[in-house]
Amino acid sequence: MKLTDSQLRAGRYRINVFHNILWPKYKGLIFSGVHDCTAASNMEVTFFQIAPTSGDRKELAEVDTSYHNYPYQLLFDRPYEAVPKWQLCSRLFLRVLRSDADLVVLPGYHLIEYWMMMLACVLTGKKRAVFVDSTINDQPESTPKFLLKRLFFALCDGFFAYGQRSKEYIQTFGVPAHKITARCQAAALPHGYTANGALQERIARRRVAGRAAFLFVGLLSRGKGIDILIQALGKVRATVPDATLTVVGSGPMLSELQALAQSLGLADAVRFPGAANIDQLASYYLDATCLVLPSRSEAWGLVVNEALSYGCPAIVSAHCGCAPDLIVEGRTGHVFQTGSANDLAEKLQLVLDRMNDTETVARDCIDLMQTFTPQHAAQQILEGCSTILEDKARKA
Numbered sequence: 001m002k003l004t005d006s007q008l009r010a011g012r013y014r015i016n017v018f019h020n021i022l023w024p025k026y027k028g029l030i031f032s033g034v035h036d037c038t039a040a041s042n043m044e045v046t047f048f049q050i051a052p053t054s055g056d057r058k059e060l061a062e063v064d065t066s067y068h069n070y071p072y073q074l075l076f077d078r079p080y081e082a083v084p085k086w087q088l089c090s091r092l093f094l095r096v097l098r099s100d101a102d103l104v105v106l107p108g109y110h111l112i113e114y115w116m117m118m119l120a121c122v123l124t125g126k127k128r129a130v131f132v133d134s135t136i137n138d139q140p141e142s143t144p145k146f147l148l149k150r151l152f153f154a155l156c157d158g159f160f161a162y163g164q165r166s167k168e169y170i171q172t173f174g175v176p177a178h179k180i181t182a183r184c185q186a187a188a189l190p191h192g193y194t195a196n197g198a199l200q201e202r203i204a205r206r207r208v209a210g211r212a213a214f215l216f217v218g219l220l221s222r223g224k225g226i227d228i229l230i231q232a233l234g235k236v237r238a239t240v241p242d243a244t245l246t247v248v249g250s251g252p253m254l255s256e257l258q259a260l261a262q263s264l265g266l267a268d269a270v271r272f273p274g275a276a277n278i279d280q281l282a283s284y285y286l287d288a289t290c291l292v293l294p295s296r297s298e299a300w301g302l303v304v305n306e307a308l309s310y311g312c313p314a315i316v317s318a319h320c321g322c323a324p325d326l327i328v329e330g331r332t333g334h335v336f337q338t339g340s341a342n343d344l345a346e347k348l349q350l351v352l353d354r355m356n357d358t359e360t361v362a363r364d365c366i367d368l369m370q371t372f373t374p375q376h377a378a379q380q381i382l383e384g385c386s387t388i389l390e391d392k393a394r395k396a
Contacts, residue, residue, distance in 0.1 A: 025188030028067035033378025181384030220251030311362025
């Protein structure tokens with residue numbers, strides 16, 4: 001049984017939540033939801049953002065604080081990578097050591113500063129939990145790294161996983177299922193977004209557009225597998241000659257991808273409009289036949305949440321963490337064999353041939369997203385915290 005509001009007030013439980021960077025809008029909405037939910041219960045939650053952004057995020061967009069409607073402390077005023085390790089380690093260690101929190105939620109486990117935070121928790125007897133976005137399909141790990149993670153996880157009282165794949169990954173380290181809270185993921189959408197409005201706009205736009213218009217959104221890096229997508233488009237155009245691809249984003253592979261499209265005779269079929277803001281992305285999703293996320297490795301894939309929220313189905317690689325949670329084969333999209341341009345081309349054709357009932361597909365996509373809202377993710381996080389604190393109270 002979960003703790004009641006009166007129990008929480010009587011116990012005056014304090015929770016410190018640490019996050020690496022302020023940049024993600026979706027975390028802003030989730031943390032805002034956590035803050036709103038705790039107001040009535042008097043569960044005291046304090047949020048710490050370590051830095052405003054990181055180097056790779058600066059390629060995409062600036063920090064938008066309008067999505068962060070909760071009180072937080074920003075520990076450093078420069079990009080994460082610009083902060084010396086000794087400063088990160090010392091400030092985070094002392095912050096946790098001197099905290100009066102009953103529970104500390106750590107931002108990760110792969111950096112030395114997070115180990116210092118864990119050490120401070122152990123020394124002061126604080127309960128600790130950690131956010132985990134890794135999946136079993138990530139890069140292979142060496143034995144020493146595996147053992148270090150196993151030790152870190154053994155010291156944790158709870159885990160917040162992005163979805164099914166992350167939960168399975170955590171369990172490979174011997175963590176029991178009852179310690180893991182899943183589905184802590186949601187997309188940030190424009191402030192004026194409504195599900196019904198998105199549905200009606202999607203139906204109207206696709207009725208006019210008609211043609212095959214595929215879409216990629218994200219960082220232009222090798223790990224995203226955009227080269228595989230361009231190759232697959234070339235195969236589809238053998239039977240659908242007017243099919244196009246729009247690659248939204250910026251990154252180090254732009255010139256190489258443009259050259260690839262040119263070499264395959266697709267220069268006129270592949271557009272690279274650059275990065276887009278949240279409102280521009282909405283328009284791209286509404287216009288596209290489907291989103292494609294062909295990543296070689298992807299912890300989750302929030303662009304899939306975004307696309308589905310606008311009634312736009314998605315094709316994702318088997319290595320995308322969101323695949324088992326968000327892709328219902330033939331209804332919200334398809335999963336293809338990672339790295340296979342042939343299989344991706346087949347799935348692109350399947351979308352064109354069998355998912356052409358715009359209204360039915362859009363409803364399926366939008367309906368699924370109602371269980372992946374920021375409010376739902378916030379409630380999941382609070383339930384996980386409650387379980388950990390409940391165990392603390394029971395043992396006291």
